[in-house]
Amino acid sequence: MILHELTIGELTAKLASKEVSSREAMLACLDRIDAVDNRINAFISLDREDALGQAEAADAALAKGASHNEQSLLGVPVSLKDIFCVKNQPANCASKILGDFLSPYDGSVVQKLKQAGAVIFGRVNMDEFAMGSSTENSAFGRTCNPWDLERVPGGSSGGCAASVVAQECFGSIGTDTGGSIRQPSALCGCVGIKPTYGRVSRFGVIAFASSLDQVGPMARNVHDTAALLGAIAGHDPKDSTSVPAEVPDYVGGLDVNLDGIKLGLPKEFLGAGIDPEVQSIFDAAVRQYEALGAEIQEISLPHTEYGVATYYILATAEASANLARFDGVRYGDRVEGDDPFALYCNTRGKGFGDEVKRRIILGTYVLSSGYYDAYYIRAQKVRSLIKQDFDQALEKVDALITPTVPYTAFKAGEKTDDPLQMYLSDIFTISCNLTGTCGVSLPCGFTSSPKLPVGLQLLGKPFGEQELLKIAYAYEQATPWHKERVML
Amino acid sequence: MEYEAVIGLETHCQLKTKSKMFCGCANEFGADPNTNVCPVCLGMPGVLPVPNELALQLTALTGYLLNCEVPEFAKFDRKNYFYPDVCKDYQITQFDFPSTTTGYVDFEFGSKIERVRITRAHLEEDVGKNNHFDQHSGVDFNRAGVPLLEIVSEPDISSADMAYDYLNALKDILIYGGISDCDMEKGMVRCDVNISVRPKGVTELGTKVEIKNMNTFSGVRRAINYEVPRQIETLESGGTLVQETRRWDDDAGMTETMRSKEHAHDYRYFPEPDLMPLRPSEAWLEEVRKHVVELPLARKQRFIQDYNIPAQDAEVFVGNVSLGDFFEKAVDGSKNAKTIANWVINNLQARLVESELTIDELKFGPEAIRELVEIIDVGEISNKGGQEVFTELFNNGGSPKAIVDARGLAQVSDSGELDKWCRDAIDANPGPADDVRNGRENAINFLKGQVMKASRGKANPQMVGETLFKLLKG
Numbered sequence: 001m002i003l004h005e006l007t008i009g010e011l012t013a014k015l016a017s018k019e020v021s022s023r024e025a026m027l028a029c030l031d032r033i034d035a036v037d038n039r040i041n042a043f044i045s046l047d048r049e050d051a052l053g054q055a056e057a058a059d060a061a062l063a064k065g066a067s068h069n070e071q072s073l074l075g076v077p078v079s080l081k082d083i084f085c086v087k088n089q090p091a092n093c094a095s096k097i098l099g100d101f102l103s104p105y106d107g108s109v110v111q112k113l114k115q116a117g118a119v120i121f122g123r124v125n126m127d128e129f130a131m132g133s134s135t136e137n138s139a140f141g142r143t144c145n146p147w148d149l150e151r152v153p154g155g156s157s158g159g160c161a162a163s164v165v166a167q168e169c170f171g172s173i174g175t176d177t178g179g180s181i182r183q184p185s186a187l188c189g190c191v192g193i194k195p196t197y198g199r200v201s202r203f204g205v206i207a208f209a210s211s212l213d214q215v216g217p218m219a220r221n222v223h224d225t226a227a228l229l230g231a232i233a234g235h236d237p238k239d240s241t242s243v244p245a246e247v248p249d250y251v252g253g254l255d256v257n258l259d260g261i262k263l264g265l266p267k268e269f270l271g272a273g274i275d276p277e278v279q280s281i282f283d284a285a286v287r288q289y290e291a292l293g294a295e296i297q298e299i300s301l302p303h304t305e306y307g308v309a310t311y312y313i314l315a316t317a318e319a320s321a322n323l324a325r326f327d328g329v330r331y332g333d334r335v336e337g338d339d340p341f342a343l344y345c346n347t348r349g350k351g352f353g354d355e356v357k358r359r360i361i362l363g364t365y366v367l368s369s370g371y372y373d374a375y376y377i378r379a380q381k382v383r384s385l386i387k388q389d390f391d392q393a394l395e396k397v398d399a400l401i402t403p404t405v406p407y408t409a410f411k412a413g414e415k416t417d418d419p420l421q422m423y424l425s426d427i428f429t430i431s432c433n434l435t436g437t438c439g440v441s442l443p444c445g446f447t448s449s450p451k452l453p454v455g456l457q458l459l460g461k462p463f464g465e466q467e468l469l470k471i472a473y474a475y476e477q478a479t480p481w482h483k484e485r486v487m488l
Numbered sequence: 489m490e491y492e493a494v495i496g497l498e499t500h501c502q503l504k505t506k507s508k509m510f511c512g513c514a515n516e517f518g519a520d521p522n523t524n525v526c527p528v529c530l531g532m533p534g535v536l537p538v539p540n541e542l543a544l545q546l547t548a549l550t551g552y553l554l555n556c557e558v559p560e561f562a563k564f565d566r567k568n569y570f571y572p573d574v575c576k577d578y579q580i581t582q583f584d585f586p587s588t589t590t591g592y593v594d595f596e597f598g599s600k601i602e603r604v605r606i607t608r609a610h611l612e613e614d615v616g617k618n619n620h621f622d623q624h625s626g627v628d629f630n631r632a633g634v635p636l637l638e639i640v641s642e643p644d645i646s647s648a649d650m651a652y653d654y655l656n657a658l659k660d661i662l663i664y665g666g667i668s669d670c671d672m673e674k675g676m677v678r679c680d681v682n683i684s685v686r687p688k689g690v691t692e693l694g695t696k697v698e699i700k701n702m703n704t705f706s707g708v709r710r711a712i713n714y715e716v717p718r719q720i721e722t723l724e725s726g727g728t729l730v731q732e733t734r735r736w737d738d739d740a741g742m743t744e745t746m747r748s749k750e751h752a753h754d755y756r757y758f759p760e761p762d763l764m765p766l767r768p769s770e771a772w773l774e775e776v777r778k779h780v781v782e783l784p785l786a787r788k789q790r791f792i793q794d795y796n797i798p799a800q801d802a803e804v805f806v807g808n809v810s811l812g813d814f815f816e817k818a819v820d821g822s823k824n825a826k827t828i829a830n831w832v833i834n835n836l837q838a839r840l841v842e843s844e845l846t847i848d849e850l851k852f853g854p855e856a857i858r859e860l861v862e863i864i865d866v867g868e869i870s871n872k873g874g875q876e877v878f879t880e881l882f883n884n885g886g887s888p889k890a891i892v893d894a895r896g897l898a899q900v901s902d903s904g905e906l907d908k909w910c911r912d913a914i915d916a917n918p919g920p921a922d923d924v925r926n927g928r929e930n931a932i933n934f935l936k937g938q939v940m941k942a943s944r945g946k947a948n949p950q951m952v953g954e955t956l957f958k959l960l961k962g
Binding site: 101103237326344 | 527530531532533534535536537538539566568570571572575576577578627754756757758761762763764
């Protein structure tokens with residue numbers, strides 16, 4: 001048994017039977033990090049002592065008879081994107097601007113993970129302030145795709161995906177604003193779900209675009225993803241946009257029976273631009289679903305083509321305000337100036353990276369007097385139309401099925417000079433954030449040469465995570481892809 | 489040419505809540521800097537606002553008190569600007585869909601009732617306070633996030649005095665409704681004033697000047713009294729006014745340019761995505777309406793009309809609500825409201841102040857005052873006896889009648905006994921008696937005094953006078 005290779009399901013069984021201790025599991029992760037992370041660079045920072053302390057506490061609880069029925073993740077090491085606030089731990093959002101900032105509080109997801117007994121450790125890399133699709137926009141260096149170190153892991157939750165796939169943790173928690181969980185999950189070959197907006201609290205998550213951001217788990221298979229989601233989902237009085245809906249038993253709802261399930265193939269997603277090998281792998285996945293008993297029907301999402309433009313107006317508008325607070329006055333790095341204005345310019349000029357600046361400028365522009373109606377208001381209207389498309393489509397089918405990304409992991413630097421090309425890598429994932437619905441990505445095959453994972457995306461109804469995970473699980477159990485392990 | 493001023497006011501007042509607008513920190517004045525703060529009101533990374541329910545209720549209540557509409561849909565917006573006292577570098581406020589719209593305030597101005605229309609009263613969060621020291625500046629965020637209501641008037645005000653009276657009327661309403669303590673000393677009320685002038689008879693508005701952030705009503709009055717002539721003089725000397733924001737320098741007694749229109753902020757308002765829109769239900773509004781109180785002006789008018797008391801007395805009962813309520817209960821079923829008002833204002837209020845007691849701590853109820861006035865009216869006791877009864881009431885409680893009995897304060901109105909006292913007084917004082925007989929009627933007062941003395945104050949003075957007169961003038 002190689003401890004770091006276990007799934008969460010396998011690990012919890014061994015923890016319960018005392019075959020393995022949480023400390024051993026945590027040490028296995030730390031050893032693995034020591035062995036591979038100099039190549040992967042998934043971790044920005046790591047508090048080993050704190051991690052082992054949590055693991056020992058979990059072992060003590062297990063010794064006293066605590067069970068995984070009450071604490072589903074008891075003793076399970078889970079890594080966190082550098083966007084979550086953990087008391088007395090750094091929170092940099094992969095930016096220079098936060099300097100040596102330590103969060104004075106635990107965010108709600110962190111509290112929930114702690115309540116579930118998880119050992120939360122590490123700050124994994126991301127695109128600065130979650131802005132990017134390759135984890136290249138990080139002040140802490142780029143993260144490498146475990147399948148090919150020359151290539152990007154996707155982003156913005158690239159560190160999460162890489163740490164899961166490189167077996168440096170058993171699961172990871174990321175955020176998804178336009179595909180930031182699903183896209184790196186696809187490019188690295190793990191499972192990741194973006195829950196319905198309002199399903200998981202955003203309190204304690206450094207905001208990028210408040211109306212689009214959603215927290216979600218990434219793991220090695222659907223079962224583990226469901227287990228993590230169950231632990232973090234639920235209403236939070238500290239987040240006015242979180243929804244007081246019952247949290248179903250996601251793990252208990254997993255089932256391989258797809259009888260009567262209808263999957264919609266959005267014809268607008270299947271135009272030009274998809275890599276032929278990705279297309280054929282995707283086609284095979286669709287056939288696999290048919291073979292498993294699902295009914296496939298073509299549906300239309302007529303406003304899809306406006307998704308990326310709409311997204312980049314709304315997301316940047318919200319970001320321009322959300323990132324204003326990083327001004328050097330109260331926390332983070334400050335570069336002095338002769339007056340407050342100069343202090344702001346110096347601090348922000350030095351602290352933010354290019355992509356963040358680009359988006360702040362764009363967002364400031366679309367909100368400014370004289371342009372607001374033409375951009376922001378119009379984009380809100382288009383957003384409603386896209387939502388309408390989804391509502392209508394999801395009345396006809398149980399879920400939509402698409403490739404997660406039109407291509408496989410690209411080489412580092414390949415798209416950094418062309419932001420627009422970079423933005424288009426989210427073309428299939430972005431609508432789901434605009435509509436606030438849920439979406440999951442799971443591996444559906446590998447290209448032959450080089451061997452790179454391909455992701456399948458399923459988009460579900462609002463608060464339909466259970467159904468969506470079930471549909472994903474049935475496919476996963478019938479295919480070998482989730483068993484593929486990267487050689488490092 | 490004759491000019492007139494056109495003035496509108498934006499009045500900010502802090503709501504009377506226990507906690508801040510979007511977090512649980514105390515809404516409290518005077519604490520040490522940055523002690524009433526938390527990650528939310530400091531704008532730490534990752535925090536989210538949660539609206540204060542009481543603040544939402546007080547806002548709707550203000551709407552009802554200011555005769556506003558309370559729309560079915562309202563929302564919060566972000567107002568973006570960089571300043572060290574704004575912890576998130578945007579302020580959460582309400583832009584195009586405020587919680588209340590289109591109302592008015594009626595108030596007394598001179599001998600008339602004037603009306604200033606209210607454009608809107610919207611809810612926002614207060615900002616911190618910048619403090620400047622020798623070598624550095626500091627920000628105190630205790631005030632950041634305190635719920636703040638911005639009450640915007642239409643430009644219906646035409647003078648400094650009218651602005652002053654409007655502000656006081658507004659303040660009274662807010663205090664009355666329990667909306668705000670409006671403590672100026674604690675900075676709970678701040679005003680921006682928009683002023684323009686135009687030739688009389690012209691309908692278009694002149695160039696608007698905004699004077700920002702004044703924290704006393706007298707400052708507002710003085711600023712207007714400075715600014716209006718300044719604008720008129722500028723125009724009359726052939727100059728033009730520029731649209732600008734000015735600052736009032738209270739020490740110098742003048743306004744000065746802060747920023748011109750070209751440098752006006754573009755606040756880039758957009759809907760606050762962290763907060764759900766407000767859609768108050770009918771049941772919720774009904775609950776708010778239960779807290780609607782009678783407004784000061786309406787109360788004054790009602791007291792004057794219903795109780796036929798002088799305006800000054802009515803004002804006392806408007807200014808001191810609990811005293812007025814006590815008066816209303818005392819007056820219930822009595823025909824002599826005026827006398828009851830006198831007792832409540834001259835005696836009760838004075839004693840309360842003297843003894844530093846509140847009306848709730850009294851040892852007697854309003855019906856005791858009614859009874860006291862009644863027994864004085866029917867002559868059962870004298871006014872002087874009444875004072876004694878009141879003192880006993882105030883000190884030890886009880887009922888006036890019981891006090892009269894216990895202390896033997898009842899007046900003698902028995903004609904036989906009075907007759908005897910009067911004859912004795914006439915016999916003992918032939919001089920004054922003759923004077924009265926000879927038409928010097930003032931002399932009767934001396935005889936009256938003798939009777940009162942003989943009766944040890946118990947004789948009914950009115951009846952004594954009548955009896956003496958009858959005996960002497962027949």
